[in-house]
Amino acid sequence: xxxxxxxxxxxxxxxxxxxxxxxxxxxxxxxxxxxxxxxxxxxxxxxxxxxxxxxxxxxxxxxxxxxxxxxxxxxxxxxxxxxxxxxxxxxxxxxxxxxxxxxxxxxxxxxxxxxxxxxxxxxxxx
Amino acid sequence: xxxxxxxxxxxxxxxxxxxxxxxxxxxxxxxxxxxxxxxxxxxxxxxxxxxxxxxxxxxxxxxxxxxxxxxxxxxxxxxxxxxxxxxxxxxxxxxxxxxxxxxxxxxxxxxxxxxxxxxxxxxxxx
DNA sequence: TTTATTGTCTTATGCACCTAAGACAATATC
DNA sequence: GATATTGTCTTAGGTGCATAAGACAATAAA
Numbered sequence: 638x639x640x641x642x643x644x645x646x647x648x649x650x651x652x653x654x655x656x657x658x659x660x661x662x663x664x665x666x667x668x669x670x671x672x673x674x675x676x677x678x679x680x681x682x683x684x685x686x687x688x689x690x691x692x693x694x695x696x697x698x699x700x701x702x703x704x705x706x707x708x709x710x711x712x713x714x715x716x717x718x719x720x721x722x723x724x725x726x727x728x729x730x731x732x733x734x735x736x737x738x739x740x741x742x743x744x745x746x747x748x749x750x751x752x753x754x755x756x757x758x759x760x761x762x763x
Numbered sequence: 764x765x766x767x768x769x770x771x772x773x774x775x776x777x778x779x780x781x782x783x784x785x786x787x788x789x790x791x792x793x794x795x796x797x798x799x800x801x802x803x804x805x806x807x808x809x810x811x812x813x814x815x816x817x818x819x820x821x822x823x824x825x826x827x828x829x830x831x832x833x834x835x836x837x838x839x840x841x842x843x844x845x846x847x848x849x850x851x852x853x854x855x856x857x858x859x860x861x862x863x864x865x866x867x868x869x870x871x872x873x874x875x876x877x878x879x880x881x882x883x884x885x886x887x888x889x
Numbered sequence: 890t891t892t893a894t895t896g897t898c899t900t901a902t903g904c905a906c907c908t909a910a911g912a913c914a915a916t917a918t919c
Numbered sequence: 920g921a922t923a924t925t926g927t928c929t930t931a932g933g934t935g936c937a938t939a940a941g942a943c944a945a946t947a948a949a
Contacts (some may be wrong), residue, residue: 645770647936662867667905673895684938706895706946725866730877733859740851741788744881751856752878755870773906799925810908815927832916832925 640681648683650737652696659723660700660711671701671709724727764790766807774809777815779824786826786837787848795825797835 638659640653659665672680674679678688692709695701701709712718737747764785768777785791798806806813819837821827827835827842838844863873 639840645776646893649936650771658865675895676896686939687937703896704946705897705944708895722866726863726868726876727880729859729862729866730873733815733855733877736811736855737852739784739788740848742852745866747856748874748877748881750852751859751874753862754856755874756854775906800927801925812909812928813907818926820911830916830926831914834923835935 638680642681642683649687649690649694652681652683652688653694656691656695656723657700657721658700661718661725665711667711667715667718668709668711671711673708764806766875768807768809775813775816778807778809778814781819782817782821783824783826783847784851787844787851791837792837793837793841793844795837797836797837 638655638753640652642648653659665671669709671699674689674692675705677692686693692701696703696709698721699714701720702712734744734747737750738744742750749762764781766778766781768774792799800807800815800818801811803818804811807814819829822829822835825836826847826849828838829835830887859877860870863876864870869877
C-alpha cells in the first residue's frame, strides 16, 4: 500500500490510521492474510518497532487478529469494519465543519463551498 | 481567547494556527493591539518561549507586526487576511474530501453526508 | 527432528520539543 | 533621568519518539 508520513506528528498513529483506512475502504478484505511486521515496516520505510506499535493498536481496535507464528489477518467481523468506517466518516465531517466555522464560515456556507469544489473538479481528481 | 491544545502534535504550530484562525475570523481586528508574549503564554498555559516561536512565525506570515518595545499589533493589510482565510478554507475542503475518499466514499457522497449533518443539527450546534 | 519464520521484548542512542529561568537592548512611561 | 515594559537570546534539563539491533518463545514448514 501507499504510505504518506508526516514528520509533524508521531509516526505510529499515522501508520495505524492509514492501515485502518485501507481496511475500511476494502483495500484489505475481511479474513485476508496480512504482511509481517518486518515486511510492512520495510515497505513503509520505518523501524520494525514503530510498525509493531501500530499493529498492536489495530489489534486492540479489533481490526487485526494475531496468530503468534503464522502472522496476522484482517478480522472477519464485517459489522465492526462498517461501524468503524461510519465513525471515522462522522468525525471527519464534524471536524470539517468545526474548522470552517473557526475560520468564520457558517456550516451551510462550508457545505456549499465543498459542493462547488466537487462540481468543478470532478470526483476522482485532486 | 480559547485555547485547544493537543499533545499529539507540537504545540507551537497549534498556537500559530489558532491565532491565525482568530485573526481571519475577525476575532482580532486589523490594526488591533496584541497581548504581550508573556501574557499570552500565561493565558494559554505554555512557556513563553513556545509562544514566542508561534508569534515569530505569524510575523513571518505577515499577520502580526512587531514593535520592539511597544508590543505587537495585527496587520492592517485586509487583503492579506482575506487571502489567507480563503487559502485555509480551500485546504480544509480538499483535505475533507481526500479523507472521505480514502475511507471509500466518493466526493459527491461526502458532500451529501455533510449536508445531511448540517440539516439535522443546525448551524451553531456541534 | 531440525530449521526457518513470526511476534514480541529488551537495551541503547540520538533528536526534537517543551519547560524553566536568567539576561539584555530598546524604548515607552513616569 | 530613572524605571518598567517588551521582545529576544541563551543555557540547562527532562521527556517522548524513532531508530538500531540483539534475543527468545512458539510454531509452521521441511
